[in-house]
Amino acid sequence: MKRLSILLCLCIFSMGNVFAQTETENTEEDFVYKMNQKGDQHIHLDLNITDSIMLGGEVGFAYNTTLGSNIFYAVPVLFKVTYQFTSKKLEIPVSLGIGGSFQNYVDRTYFGFTIKPEVGVFYRQSPDWSFGVHTGLFIMPQWYKNSENNYFGIIQDIGLAVRYHF
8 A cells, every 4th residue: 555655646746747838928917716606617426436435537617717807717627536434424525636627827728737635524314315515625736847937726625515326
């Protein structure tokens, strides 16, 4: 298990050279996030491997508006591994999503590495339905050949959720 963890960390940290892009014009603006906009969408699909382990994916679409009335779009596509702790009707899923995201801001388009740790608490109402809350962080670095243009985006995701179990 230790070897697998070390190998996974090395793979993640070596992705910088794979996703590095050429320099673009550096335009600085402050981002202001407005929650629950029309474009905030997420689709999750998880398949149970055992009673506690799930494999799945997540595709999302979100945007942030800036003070200058510009829009930052992000479309993350993630492979997700979840371990779920269970106690009676209470479920606590702990997930890690790894993948990439398409990002666009003004005249810059970027595809880069994305990672999302996530945790939730759900109440199992019936065998088919559970209700709860979740929170996670989209971690989206932008690595360029000129390190002065590098950005490191961290976007928090908090929400109420309804899960259907089939």
